[in-house]
Amino acid sequence: MSEERKSLNFIEQIIEEDLVNGMSKNSLRFRFPPEPNGYLHIGHTKAIGISFGLGEYYDAPVNLRFDDTNPAKEEQEYVDAIKKDVAWLGYKWDKELFSSDYFQQLYDWAVYLIKEGKAYVDSQSSEAMAEQKGTPTQAGVDGPYRNRTIEENLDLFERMKAGEFDEGEHILRAKIDMQHVNMLMRDPIMYRVLKKHHHRTANDWCIYPMYDWTHGESDYIEQISHSLCSLEFKPHRELYDWFLDQVVDPSKLRPKQREFARLNLSYTIMSKRKLLKLVEDGIVNGWDDPRMPTISGLRRRGYTPNAIRKFVETVGVAKRENIIDVSLLEFCIREDLNKTAPRVMVVLNPVKVVITNYPEGKVEWMNAENNQEDESAGYRKVPFSRELFIEKEDFKEEAGNKFFRLKLGSEVRLKNAYIIKAESVVKDTDGNITEIHCTYSEDTERRIKGTLHWVSIAHAVKAEVREYDRLFSDEAPDSHQDKDFMDFINPNSLKTIQAYVEPSLEEAKTGDRFQFQRLGYFNVDDDSTSNQLVFNKTVGLRDAWAKVKPKNNQNSNQQKQPQQNNRSAIDQIKSYGKKYDRMPEDKQVKAKAEIQELAKKVNYDEVEPLFNTSVKKSGTRIITMITLGVLLNNGLEKNEAINEFITKALDDKNALLVEEAKALS
């Protein structure tokens, strides 16, 4: 078996290493820990894909744990939505758990820490505490309550729990080090008083643990082997470990936190807070608006779990900041839908075609292949008649020969039907084309360049089609210090169209996905009813024609050549430099001749900066030497810089460079 070794990402490497160092494969366990304070978005799919993917790969359990320690922001609605989304993506969690399940254990441990002198009750204002905390570049100072007695701390903490104090009066802090370089280690808060109703524990508690105190301990309770999170939690790792140190039983598994770079997608935002604002301000119609980068939005838009999982897999896992181009997401959904979506004919922007030699009243039901990528998809019948709709864009009275569509006097194939020839047009008083008169031919075997989709007017069904554009006009809308992401909202992100669809679509059900031939992929929206079909455009087809069109408008051909020649001689020489010393000898000779030719158009000021080229880049130094040789030949005087460059080259390790330098010295 010549098995190609699959390259592992850094997390997989860590796990493999742990396995090699004696960790049992059975003790592998992961978790996905969302806070139920909003809907999951495409960014979360990366975290989900990593932890659940690892679970699938190692056949290890993965817990779905809701990190619900802040009742002010969390709701049952979000818990339900998150479960639905993770399940829809096709992942199976081992246990559904809640941090709130551990409130009692966490409380007991906190009492233990107090007794050990590792935690104390602070009774200052948050402002005073922030003051004492210092800054990243300046150490903090101890607060006045730091050395309360254990008895006093115990008493106060118990009374906090009993509800004797209002929010903000007292908090419990870990006693670590106010001078620590890591701000998080400067006596972090463990508990605060919050007199809020919790979606699970109701009013049982009025003190709630903070994230740092909760997270590692929860991982420990669940015996999570690898606790994976995004990079911004890196500084928390030290605290995570400190808290574990206080309670861990050495005979049990101790969880490890490791961090990866979160996913960013171009032209969108990933912050729950900002997504919430779009919902609240009515920019979109809810969390599942098809323009939203939420999982529910993508689902409604017509994305498939397969496509999203493929996307996450392709994106990879590493530790550097990234912005992934939406085109990759689009590629993934096209790739999936191309194989699975039935093809169908729909006209979005109609113009009437009359086939003058086709009998009035006659209807033929044509055989149409449902999906040429999938033989099992079968065939359906499509009605053909004398009067049809085609797309306005598919007809021009006159056009060049790159226009493969219908124009006066020439032919085009109607998909699944006949070949037609445009003979004349009928216009209204404003000069708009209202009808195109054609004749048809039944000989369909001929080779014809263009093929158009169409619908029979008499049989067409009206439907609403929603087309979406990106929500933001900027590639990274929330990365500008001077501008708010709301400044980049695209006001035209939704376009509603009345379309004409082939009659077979009357049976389409909510969620069904289709390829509207030559247009793109569409699915039936939730808003669809029995008498009004509503479609969402998931994504367009790749469109090579769209790219030629603009060029056509401004003189077709002469784009490329001049650009090549516009590059300055010195730039062309430099590009030889990149490869020169790696070229085979015969190519090198040719290249050298060309460089010498180009060098005639170069002046000294352009060459001098290249003298500083690093030693490594010997190719560039060689071509510089060749160019310099031509200049010297043409009467340039040697100066100090030139002499130094040549002298240094004479000592170089690269034989070619030495040779060229000798020629000049």
Next chain:
RNA sequence: UGGCCUAUGGUGUAACUGGCAACACGUUGGUUUUUGGUACCAAAGAGUCUAGGUUCGAGCCCUAGUAGGCCAACCA
């Protein structure tokens, strides 16, 4: 005036103990095609942030710089 993290084609991710910088998307050509889609073929595009060092040999190791990110919520 600090600590930590990161730096490889346009984008993302690889490159096993140091040994010809690879894959995918995107781009550009071409072939096939009753979708200007798909599929297939090909090309262009990186001297691996900079400067040094170690080495027969550095993307990988060392030093110093530069750039970007994160860290001062009773959020997670």
